[in-house]
Amino acid sequence: MFAVMKKEFKSYLLTPIGYIFIGLFLLMFSIFFYLSVFSSRVVNFEYLFYNGATILTFVTPVLTMRMFAEERRNGTEQLLLTSPRSITSVVLGKFFAAAIIMLITEAFTLMYYAILRYFGKPSILVAGTTLLGFFLLSLAYISFGMFASSITENQIVASVLTIGVFIAMWFLPDFNQIFSIFSLIYKFDNFPNGLINISEIVTFVSFTILFILLTIIILQRRKSIK
Amino acid sequence: MIQVKNVTKKYGDFYAVRNINFEIKDGEIVGFLGRNGAGKSTTMNMITGFIEPTEGEIIVGGYNIDANPKKVKRQIGYMPEGTPLYADLTVKEFVSYMAELKLIPRKERKEAVKKAIESTGLEKVQNNLTKSLSRGYKQRVSMAGAIVGNPQILILDEPTVGLDPKQVIEIRELIKSFGKNHTVLISSHILSEINQICEKVIVIDKGEIVAVDTPEHLEAGATETTILHITVDDINNVFETLKDEITEITELTLQKTNEDNSKEYEIKTNVKTDIRKIISKTCAEKDITILEMRKEEASLEDAFIKLVEDRPEYSQKEVKKMQYEKEIEEIREEERIRKEEKANRKQAKKEEKARKEANKEMKKEAKQAKQKEQENKKEKGGEA
Numbered sequence: 197m198f199a200v201m202k203k204e205f206k207s208y209l210l211t212p213i214g215y216i217f218i219g220l221f222l223l224m225f226s227i228f229f230y231l232s233v234f235s236s237r238v239v240n241f242e243y244l245f246y247n248g249a250t251i252l253t254f255v256t257p258v259l260t261m262r263m264f265a266e267e268r269r270n271g272t273e274q275l276l277l278t279s280p281r282s283i284t285s286v287v288l289g290k291f292f293a294a295a296i297i298m299l300i301t302e303a304f305t306l307m308y309y310a311i312l313r314y315f316g317k318p319s320i321l322v323a324g325t326t327l328l329g330f331f332l333l334s335l336a337y338i339s340f341g342m343f344a345s346s347i348t349e350n351q352i353v354a355s356v357l358t359i360g361v362f363i364a365m366w367f368l369p370d371f372n373q374i375f376s377i378f379s380l381i382y383k384f385d386n387f388p389n390g391l392i393n394i395s396e397i398v399t400f401v402s403f404t405i406l407f408i409l410l411t412i413i414i415l416q417r418r419k420s421i422k
Numbered sequence: 423m424i425q426v427k428n429v430t431k432k433y434g435d436f437y438a439v440r441n442i443n444f445e446i447k448d449g450e451i452v453g454f455l456g457r458n459g460a461g462k463s464t465t466m467n468m469i470t471g472f473i474e475p476t477e478g479e480i481i482v483g484g485y486n487i488d489a490n491p492k493k494v495k496r497q498i499g500y501m502p503e504g505t506p507l508y509a510d511l512t513v514k515e516f517v518s519y520m521a522e523l524k525l526i527p528r529k530e531r532k533e534a535v536k537k538a539i540e541s542t543g544l545e546k547v548q549n550n551l552t553k554s555l556s557r558g559y560k561q562r563v564s565m566a567g568a569i570v571g572n573p574q575i576l577i578l579d580e581p582t583v584g585l586d587p588k589q590v591i592e593i594r595e596l597i598k599s600f601g602k603n604h605t606v607l608i609s610s611h612i613l614s615e616i617n618q619i620c621e622k623v624i625v626i627d628k629g630e631i632v633a634v635d636t637p638e639h640l641e642a643g644a645t646e647t648t649i650l651h652i653t654v655d656d657i658n659n660v661f662e663t664l665k666d667e668i669t670e671i672t673e674l675t676l677q678k679t680n681e682d683n684s685k686e687y688e689i690k691t692n693v694k695t696d697i698r699k700i701i702s703k704t705c706a707e708k709d710i711t712i713l714e715m716r717k718e719e720a721s722l723e724d725a726f727i728k729l730v731e732d733r734p735e736y737s738q739k740e741v742k743k744m745q746y747e748k749e750i751e752e753i754r755e756e757e758r759i760r761k762e763e764k765a766n767r768k769q770a771k772k773e774e775k776a777r778k779e780a781n782k783e784m785k786k787e788a789k790q791a792k793q794k795e796q797e798n799k800k801e802k803g804g805e806a
Contacts, residue, residue, distance in 0.1 A: 199519070199522035203508075203522075208509070270506050270507075271502060271506030273506075274467075274502040275567065276469075278471055278493075278495060279524055280492045280496045280524060300625070301501075419474045420476075
């Protein structure tokens with residue numbers, strides 16, 4: 197798993213992908229920060245992450261679309277899958293590499309905390325729960341993005357599918373409350389209020405595990421239908 | 423050792439590979455020969471565990487790939503078709519990554535990478551990105567990825583395709599040098615290549631194995647006739663009488679008369695025995711000087727064409743049509759059986775009815791007879 201993770205992480209930093217993801221996220225985050233400072237004059241570090249979740253919905257595919265789609269298109273999938281490494285370790289390696297990039301991005305958002313700290317007294321604990329919730333949400337998003345990348349060799353298709361499903365999960369509860377169980381972004385709502393709800397953590401973690409497993413199954417299944 | 427037993431790979435109704443069997447012993451260099459789309463890559467992908475066969479089993483070094491994929495994959499160095507590489511890695515990084523993927527222990531990794539780079543002649547470009555390399559070098563990098571860690575078995579899918587002649591020779595030499603202490607399976611549709619490198623050839627066509635033999639045997643089996651080209655200095659003009667004297671000769675034709683009056687003939691025989699000795703002896707007796715005599719060798723190409731051409735060529739459409747016709751035939755057969763049964767049932771019913779009617783008739787007749795009898799009795803009684 198570490199071999200794949202190391203290589204994937206390196207690839208994120210050797211190609212513009214990693215920088216584009218981090219840059220795009222921080223740029224949009226800064227715009228929201230700026231807007232809330234100048235429009236409402238009230239800035240709350242935690243509430244910025246509601247915007248963060250919206251940004252994440254659109255930028256996650258930058259990180260995930262190439263994961264398996266590119267390997268498949270270039271044929272390097274053959275190198276991976278004919279090596280003695282198991283499919284599980286390959287999938288986990290790729291997942292954790294993306295998770296590390298996400299963690300780095302999140303670490304960068306601490307600079308907004310530092311700015312606010314300079315002017316006021318934002319709660320470190322609430323900031324902590326927010327960052328935890330946001331990280332869990334991003335893991336769930338990455339796992340779905342990875343799954344989308346594993347079912348196609350076209351990166352555009354993978355990213356459109358990822359964004360489409362995220363948007364559907366976001367707006368479906370407006371039609372019927374039943375859909376709110378599938379809505380990850382709604383599950384995130386309580387974290388910036390300093391609340392850690394077990395059921396929400398379980399939802400994020402199980403969603404993440406589900407799509408990691410589905411990716412493994414897809415790759416395994418393709419061996420027999422390929 | 424690689425054993426492929428009754429392996430079939432099916433995509434829907436289409437057979438990519440159908441019931442193939444072969445064995446590759448340790449240390450052999452085996453060529454996998456076939457036209458494009460014959461099933462070479464599919465078979466190689468199954469041996470390397472990239473895809474699973476629909477039926478059958480593959481055993482590599484005593485392990486079944488289905489049950490022990492890890493143990494099998496550790497023994498194999500695979501160079502896939504089209505030399506896929508990670509464009510954003512340097513040559514050294516790529517080979518190191520392959521070494522890591524192949525579970526080579528950290529301590530041995532550096533040495534293994536160095537050795538693989540050296541033996542493929544990549545020292546000069548080891549710090550270049552793979553995407554910046556020429557086709558020939560990319561092929562070498564792919565090869566380095568396959569040989570790193572010294573696996574016992576090397577599987578090379580079309581390793582020389584798209585290379586210039588010089589690069590082809592270099593790669594070929596490289597493969598030959600690995601063949602000294604590895605088992606090598608190499609696929610190609612270039613016959614001269616197989617002929618030069620391999621000790622054994624497996625010919626595959628339309629997903630089926632049509633021959634497994636040495637290149638020499640395949641060549642020998644290609645033609646039934648032997649052709650001799652002979653140039654003679656024949657002052658007395660008697661060479662053509664040879665046809666009557668040597669019974670084995672079926673055809674003797676003059677091809678060309680040279681400026682120095684020497685003549686070039688082509689001789690065909692029906693038998694495989696070499697008649698060159700008899701010809702020289704007869705020529706000596708007739709005072710004919712042989713300037714040149716050459717036996718035309720059948721090439722592997724001839725053998726291949728013969729093996730492959732003898733087989734009926736069906737397009738997918740034709741195969742579908744055949745399947746369709748077969749199905750129609752089956753349906754018709756069922757229909758016929760059903761009709762027959764129906765007719766039988768009808769007949770049986772008819773017979774039953776006839777039997778019943780006959781019974782009725784008999785009863786009626788019996789009744790009538792009885793009635794008549796009674797009437798007769800009555801009449802007799804009246805008379806009395």
